[in-house]
Amino acid sequence: MSLVGRWVDERINLTKIRRSLLDRSVSRDLTWWHTLGSATLAVFTVQVVTGVVLAMYYSPSPDHAFESIRYIDRVVDSGATLRGIHHWGASAMVVLAVAHMIRVFTMGAYKYPREINWLLGVALLFIVLGFGFTGYLLPWDQKAYWATAVGTNIAGTTPIIGGKLVTFLRGGSQQGAATLTRFYSMHVLLLPILFGTIVGLHLFLVIRQGVAPRAVELEPDAPKLTSDSGYPAYYRRREHESKTGGHRFWPDIIAKDVVTATLVIAILVALGIFVGAPLEAPADPTDASYVPTPEWYFLPFFQLLKLVPGSWESAIAVGLPMALVLVLLLLPFFDKRSVRSITKRPGAAFALGGIAISTAILLGASMRDQPKNAVAPEVGRILTSTERAGRTQFERQQCGGCHKVAGMAAVPKKEDAPDAPDLTEVGLRHTTAWLHSYIEDPVRFHPDSKMPAYGPPTLSHQEIEELARYLASLRGPPALNKQPEFRDTFPEPLKAKETK
């Protein structure tokens, strides 16, 4: 032992702790599936580290949240990567926590004497989902805003307390500034403290009770039920025997854990670098036509809600998660058979398989018929609400009867229609302001223009503006990513108002 090590050890006796923590014997032949829990913990650590950095550049206010996220993506060195890691880390947490839970379930490790640790694990799983739900709002883009609106509305359908619950979640009757700070506080203060504390207890019990031996170690000649009077003595004997293989926690177990964790982290970093995190248009509470999508791990649940008749919706929306919590919490207390392997528990195998298959079907179905926020093909992105209104106006006024826009459904040209300019790239040539003025009264710009004047009363200024905004978004095929070169010239009387 080094000099410093001895000096410290003389004072606080770490050797004793190390012996019981690191050098303790563990059951033989633990599988790679046993590394899922520590991989979840590793990802949580990554989430904490990346989250701390993201919080340095994030502003939890509707005025600035979106801008600060864009600042992270565009200006902060490696900011987009960090946000990508954090985004994918959230999914990884859910995947790994669920996988860990399935591992514990199939190996019967939640049975005697680990019922308490199962309960702590259930709590941790729901905190992970809470992290996902609160974190989803923070970028304050369209997706964030509307998914949260739907999510809180679901909570609002709870019988009796629904109204109170939704006001509590939103920090008021409306979703807004108070909702954002509330979610932020939960995401970075409340949930991490809760999660850290419970993880501490969870780990403490793992050390105190040891990693559960494989199911086969605990099955031969076992009393039928774990509640039988002879079971604890049987368990102690068999567990002790399983530890005689000479495997130690350090380095035998830890090395495996580290390998899995490193692999997971490498994948996360790769996803962060090469895929990153999405960011849509800034939240627009007035955009009633936006179709919200929740994070993918909530999708099966949402798909299920679509399948149930309306009158049953609140029963499913609130009842199902409640039932799930209840089943998970009561599981170790109802299932007292001492048999542990999933292969010898047909009921459990069917239940797990059934849930897995139906979840997969629901997830597949929801991904298939998820109503997409229509990407306008001629623009190559989701239009803003104003632009969309302009597009509707474009169709209603049959602008396509004379003007061509590549990528838009062709409108049969009227017989007597004059030749009109192609508008495919009009947004590269003219600004919104110019387009607005032109549509209002084309003859003032070109004395021999055949285009009718659309100024009031034909269209209101609001409608012309929508149309102009839509036209300004037409910048040719998105792949070419052409930069606009505006060539706006105004007729004499408007010279004073000339724009850049």
Place this chain on the structure above:
Amino acid sequence: MSSTLAERVPDSDGEGSVGRRSFLKRLSALGALISAGLVSFPVLRAIFPPAARRPKAGNWVKVADDTALLDIGVPIRVNFVQSIDDAWIESRNLNGLWLYTEDGEKFKAYNGHCTHLGCSYFYDRNKKNFFCPCHRGQFDVKTGEVLDGPPPRPLDELQVEVRDASVFVNYKDFRLGVPERIEA
């Protein structure tokens, strides 16, 4: 690892397991190092922003419309508001400087912050020098030299140009509290 400790712990299969253990320990260390490295690299890049995000061009500010209207031999304080990009918001900064001339042709401009800790100093009409109220620093009006008190360097002089009788100053801030003049 002390040798006594190793003896007390059951070893599985003698000689071979020692090599295996040390391999596993090295593997763990390597994995931990890779994980930590993968995450720390973007983290460290993000938390240490580069000192200067963009090359600063001159920040010329018009501080006086007409040289003929300026007092001779008495410094005047000029305050001005500038819009600046402050991370993800645009904010307004109030900056100040002192302008001094003895002949109405040649001008001196000093950054309005005391070089000690950045307080705004003022002109003491009785003593005819600059006085900083925070820690009683005093500066010469003509040269900006420190006359008294803790300031570590003379006042920060700014470039001045006269164009068509208007006075322009290239406003800059400098690191405070250090003897060298380093652009902030």
